[in-house]
Amino acid sequence: MKGAAITYNDGLGGRMDQKMKICVVGLGSIGFNLFTHLGRKFPGEVIGVDVNESRVSELRRQGFEVTADYRNLTGIDVWLMAPSTGSRGQNLFLALEQMLICPGSLISIESTLPPGTMWRVREFLEEKGFELGTDIFLIHVPHRIMFGVDQTVCDTPRVMGAFTGACLERGRRFYAPLVPQLVEVPDVRVAELSKVVENVKRYVDIAFAQDIYCYCVDQGIDFDELRLAVNSKNNVELLGTDWGIGGECLPKDMGFLRSVCSSVLLEGAEEADNQYRHRIARQVGSGRGVLVRGLSYKAGVKDIKHSRGADLVRALEAAGNTVWVEDPLFTPGELAEAGFRPNDQAEPGKEKQERLTGRVVLERQRALNPKDE
Structure with a gap:
């Protein structure tokens, strides 16, 4: 070399x-x-x-x-x-x-x-x-x-x-x-803490957005319209939502900070995310056909590791549902290789016919507004 x-x-x-x-x-x-x-x-x-x-x-x-x-x-x-x-x-x-x-x-x-x-x-x-x-x-x-x-x-x-x-x-x-x-x-401690704080700040912001989204759903308010209204102020950003707070870094760094900083706020953010993810799965119930749209850990990034979408699929399956998935970043073969049931409309047979009727459809950024196919 x-x-x-x-x-x-x-x-x-x-x-x-x-x-x-x-x-x-x-x-x-x-x-x-x-x-x-x-x-x-x-x-x-x-x-x-x-x-x-x-x-x-x-x-x-x-x-x-x-x-x-x-x-x-x-x-x-x-x-x-x-x-x-x-x-x-x-x-x-x-x-x-x-x-x-x-x-x-x-x-x-x-x-x-x-x-x-x-x-x-x-x-x-x-x-x-x-x-x-x-x-x-x-x-x-x-x-x-x-x-x-x-x-x-x-x-x-x-x-x-x-x-x-x-x-x-x-x-x-x-x-x-x-x-x-x-x-x-x-002070090297400032550099050390800065990255952890950056990620935990984003974690808290997402948890807050998820809670507001839940409130909007309960009240029949359009969350996307609320975001447009709030974000018209240049020093404020209400973030979007997903399947929950995933990826490797944010949950890990929340753990890093909570290990040294006792905080009701941080504890509450973690609990809020847990409740949000459980609510997405709970709304489906059991014994149903489900299509989950969007499986990557983050929209636009071709990576399933640490994906809350993948966690959701497993939770729905454990509850007795049959779950199909699709993601524009992955081919049906790649999804099947990763252990998921791809939503391949070309698949022949009875199973295809069953999939095309009576399924509930979950979208990653409107996870609490399921649609019936």
């Missing part, structure tokens, strides 16, 4: 050119996005590592330079850490334990962290004999991306925190040319 030739602006009016070897740790949706983005900027100069050997094999078949063996990663100058952290950051520490860390290297934690994790990372590295700001440079730059809107994790301003000024300076040299704005904070 060659060293990437990168020109940095050091933020102090000078420039420096330095060849670096860059490794992205963790090749899930976030890490792979970062890996491919840097790979396009510096072809052949970035390597990725993931402990999931099937994932690594798949990416190798596609021509990417990746490995599952940390022993293959020597002389790395920049480690970009993007593993799914686990409930207490355990996956991050498993990766740190295996890394062959060279003196002078930059370690950037991009994963969203439970508050307090960066102090644990510092203690871990110091126990290994490293002095921050001298031997190695540790920063926290939590990733930001809105899938379906942003193309890469480098398309939006990023927050960077560190324990020392020298670490901040080294981080600035790497990230400043890559992102539109770098927001530096001298």
